Amino acid sequence: MELRIDRAAVERCRSLAASIVDPVSTFIAAHSTVAVERSVLRLLGVDGIGRDEIPLPNLLVDGLPPRMRARGVATAFGAALAETGLEPQPLAEALGAGRYSLEQFIDVPAAAVRGALRPFVERTLARLRERRAERLERLTRLPQSPPPWLYVIVASGNIYEDRTAAVAAAQAGAQIIAVIRSTGQSLLDFVPFGPTTEGFGGTYATQENFRIMRSALDEVSERLGRYVMLTNYASGLCMPEIATMAALERLDMLLNDSMYGILFRDINMKRTFVDQHFSRMLNAFSGIIINTGEDNYLTTADAVEQAPAVLASQFINEEFAHRAGMPDEQIGLGDAYEIDPDLEDGFLFQVAQAQLARQVFPNAPLKYMPPTKHMTGDIFKGHLIDAMFNLTSVMTRQSIHLCGMLTEAIHTPFLGDRVLSIENARYVMNTARHFGDEISFTPGGRIERRAQEVLANAEALLERVAARGLMPAIQGAVFADVSRPPDGGRGFDGVFARADDYYNPFEAALAAVPAAGSPR
Numbered sequence: 251m252e253l254r255i256d257r258a259a260v261e262r263c264r265s266l267a268a269s270i271v272d273p274v275s276t277f278i279a280a281h282s283t284v285a286v287e288r289s290v291l292r293l294l295g296v297d298g299i300g301r302d303e304i305p306l307p308n309l310l311v312d313g314l315p316p317r318m319r320a321r322g323v324a325t326a327f328g329a330a331l332a333e334t335g336l337e338p339q340p341l342a343e344a345l346g347a348g349r350y351s352l353e354q355f356i357d358v359p360a361a362a363v364r365g366a367l368r369p370f371v372e373r374t375l376a377r378l379r380e381r382r383a384e385r386l387e388r389l390t391r392l393p394q395s396p397p398p399w400l401y402v403i404v405a406s407g408n409i410y411e412d413r414t415a416a417v418a419a420a421q422a423g424a425q426i427i428a429v430i431r432s433t434g435q436s437l438l439d440f441v442p443f444g445p446t447t448e449g450f451g452g453t454y455a456t457q458e459n460f461r462i463m464r465s466a467l468d469e470v471s472e473r474l475g476r477y478v479m480l481t482n483y484a485s486g487l488c489m490p491e492i493a494t495m496a497a498l499e500r501l502d503m504l505l506n507d508s509m510y511g512i513l514f515r516d517i518n519m520k521r522t523f524v525d526q527h528f529s530r531m532l533n534a535f536s537g538i539i540i541n542t543g544e545d546n547y548l549t550t551a552d553a554v555e556q557a558p559a560v561l562a563s564q565f566i567n568e569e570f571a572h573r574a575g576m577p578d579e580q581i582g583l584g585d586a587y588e589i590d591p592d593l594e595d596g597f598l599f600q601v602a603q604a605q606l607a608r609q610v611f612p613n614a615p616l617k618y619m620p621p622t623k624h625m626t627g628d629i630f631k632g633h634l635i636d637a638m639f640n641l642t643s644v645m646t647r648q649s650i651h652l653c654g655m656l657t658e659a660i661h662t663p664f665l666g667d668r669v670l671s672i673e674n675a676r677y678v679m680n681t682a683r684h685f686g687d688e689i690s691f692t693p694g695g696r697i698e699r700r701a702q703e704v705l706a707n708a709e710a711l712l713e714r715v716a717a718r719g720l721m722p723a724i725q726g727a728v729f730a731d732v733s734r735p736p737d738g739g740r741g742f743d744g745v746f747a748r749a750d751d752y753y754n755p756f757e758a759a760l761a762a763v764p765a766a767g768s769p770r
Contacts, residue, residue, distance in 0.1 A: 251645075251686050253605055253701045254693060259709050260610055266712035267565040270720050275573055277520065278527045282752065284439070284744040285521075286528045287311045287323040289490040293374045293756050294327065294367070295338035297457065299443045300346030307491070308440050309346045318352065320749035324367060328755075329358035332366035364755070371755045375535075381500040382537040385477075388468075392477040394425055396683075398618065398643045398651035400675050401481070402668055405430035407449035409459045413466045418665055420470045420478045423672045426503065426650065428481035429463055431455050436486025436515050437740060441495070451662075455482050455492050460499035479503060481541070484529050485511050487521070487741045493529035497536035503582065503650070504533060508570040509563065510543035512724060513732045514550075518742035519721055530574035531760040538580065541650065542567045545586030545619035547730040553588040553623075557603055558707035559729055560585060564607065565712065566720070568614070575763065578613035582650055586619035587639040591631075595696060597638055602700035604646040605691075610705075618643045620654025629656040633674060640678035645686040651675065 288307035300309045311323055318326050330341055333355050344350050402424040404415040409429075416427040432449030445462060446454040453459060460482065467478045479502035484492040489506070496504055508526045511517035533540055544560045544567070551559075564583045571581045585607050589596040607616055620639050625632045636654035643651050653671040655663045663671070691697050715723040727733040 251605070251690050253602070253609060253691055253698050255606065255609060255701055255705055259705050263562070263565045263705075263709050263712055264569070266709070266716045267569040269716045270566060270712065271569045271573060274523050274570075274720055275527075278524050280748055281520070281524050281745055282322065282748055282754070283490075283521055283524050283741075283746070284311050284319075285488055285490050285525050285741075286754070287319065288488075289494045289528065289532075290322070290324050290754055290756060291327065291338075291342065292491060292494045294324070294370050295374070296342040297339065297443075298343070300343070303443075305440050305443060306342045306346050310342060310352070313345075314352060316746070317749075318356065320746060321751055322748070322753045324755055325360075325363055325751070325753050326352040326355065328363035328367040329355035331370075332358050332362045338370055360751070360753075364753070367755050371759060374756075375759060378497050378532075378536050381497065382535075385500055385502065385537060388471065388477045392471050392475055394476055394479075397615070397647070397649045398675075398679060399425040399479070399649065400672060400679075401426040401428060401617075401650055401652045402672065403428045403430050403652070403663075405452040405662065407432060407451070407453055408447040409445050409453050409462050410447065412453050413463060415665060415668075416463060417466055417470045419668050419672070420467065420474065422669045423676050424478070424653070424668075425476070426479040426481055427463070427467060428503075428652075429453055429455075429459070431483045436483070436488075436511060436517070439487045439741065439744065441488050441491050455495075457495040457499060460495055460501060464499050464501070481505070484533070484540075485543075486515060487511075487517060487744070489522070489525040490529040490532065493532045493538075496538060497532050501538060503539045503541055504529075505543065506530060506533060506540035507543035507584075508567050509724070509729060510546060512734050512739070513730050514543075514546055516734060516739045518739035518745065519724055519734060519736055520745050521739075521741040524745065526570065527574050528757065530571055530576055531757065534571075534574055534576040534580060535760050535763055539582050539615055539650075540571065540576070540580060541582040541617045542584045544584040545588070545617075548586050548588035549623050551731045553586070553590070554593070554599060556730070557599075557704045558711050560603075561606070561610070561704055561708035562711045562715070563729060564611065565708070568611065575760065578611070579615065581611075582615045582617040583607065583611055584617045584619060587621045587642060587654075588619075588623050590624055591621070591635055597642070598696050599700050600638075600642050601646065602697045603704065604642050604648060605697070606701040606704060608646050608648070615649035617650040617652070618648040619652050620658070622654075622658050625654075625658040627660060629660075632656045632658060633670070636671065637674055637678055640675045641682055641685075644679045644682050645689075647686060651679075
């Protein structure tokens with residue numbers, strides 16, 4: 251089934267998105283952040299904690315004078331590598347303990363700095379290639395069933411309890427497991443170290459927690475004969491660091507939006523734009539599928555009214571991702587089934603939105619989010635609404651399907667709730683698998699008119715944003731009815747201008763890699 255939509259309008263939207271992102275890309279190219287610099291250290295092999303249990307990447311970056319930070323932490327750290335002959339981790343520990351200072355190596359020649367860095371950069375890039383190859387081998391040997399892939403969240407706060415819940419969900423039919431982060435972690439300007447058991451509302455994203463969950467899902471994948479994917483959240487003040495850890499531990503997907511943190515966590519927009527670019531470069535190289543966050547717009551504003559803003563944001567997210575080298579097959583643009591169930595023909599509007607996204611972004615692994623805003627304590631009605639959501643997903647060929655919970659807004663779902671949710675989705679996906687191939691839309695009918703209206707309004711919105719500029723548009727509450735100032739919000743003090751001789755060896759290496767094909 252296909253909608254008749256204005257293809258010229260689609261191309262016009264893409265052109266507008268490019269003009270919107272152009273000046274932001276110029277800003278990104280001239281700036282870095284403390285999170286990007288900490289990611290460089292992690293990629294070089296620095297991990298662990300130092301004095302007062304402060305992560306070593308934080309100790310080293312925070313200890314750099316501004317003039318040295320502007321050149322990039324790799325320049326200072328590479329000079330210390332060249333002079334001391336130490337490996338990155340022992341050097342970081344010595345620096346953290348105060349046995350050396352990065353300032354004492356400031357006069358080391360650039361050629362020596364880059365020569366000292368090169369073997370460690372090449373070692374990490376080789377490891378990332380190996381991790382990507384491991385994923386491909388497992389997907390080939392343990393293939394997924396066709397999309398929509400069933401995506402289930404676990405979030406107890408204790409990684410070991412999450413591991414148990416994740417295995418149970420996979421055995422019940424889940425194809426993707428997302429470990430939701432502890433409440434407020436996106437606002438921490440450091441990454442906790444080691445396994446954690448005391449998160450609130452979720453489990454801390456740490457490299458060890460990633461390793462524990464990846465190992466458990468690999469084991470259950472072998473038993474089930476199908477690869478179970480792992481997802482976490484590369485957002486907030488440590489966005490590129492989490493992308494780094496995810497790449498090293500072979501996560502398959504990351505929530506990684508260009509504007510979510512700005513709008514919904516009050517993280518400074520300049521910080522977010524720089525961080526999302528480097529994190530997406532890593533994701534592109536590592537074969538990680540990103541999930542964008544347009545569904546969140548529909549939780550703060552009316553889903554019918556905000557539909558054009560959702561589509562406009564999808565175009566902008568796509569453009570930012572392309573600038574970071576991501577192929578379409580890794581850009582999981584977001585949408586949600588959030589229209590008021592009491593609205594007459596609301597289901598038709600839902601189908602129009604989902605099908606429009608599918609046709610506008612034909613190669614993207616779209617992520618479809620379940621109804622949450624209008625769910626109530628009537629679990630029977632909620633289960634039925636989720637079934638309508640499931641039907642919309644399979645008939646419009648969505649890719650990543652976050653299973654709705656019949657107890658949404660009541661409590662953190664029990665294992666039994668997740669099983670019922672998965673059974674609902676599996677039934678609908680199976681019984682209506684080729685439904686979309688057997689029907690057609692009435693030319694000029696309600697669904698088609700709605701899709702054409704959303705596209706036209708998205709184009710008009712993008713025209714206004716292009717004329718105004720993205721940062722002023724965000725300040726003007728164009729997206730999700732939320733206003734944020736360009737120089738306000740959390741993390742602004744962690745943004746800095748690059749010096750003329752700034753150097754990030756991983757950025758240089760990743761930028762030289764052409765966009766790869768599908769990681770699936």
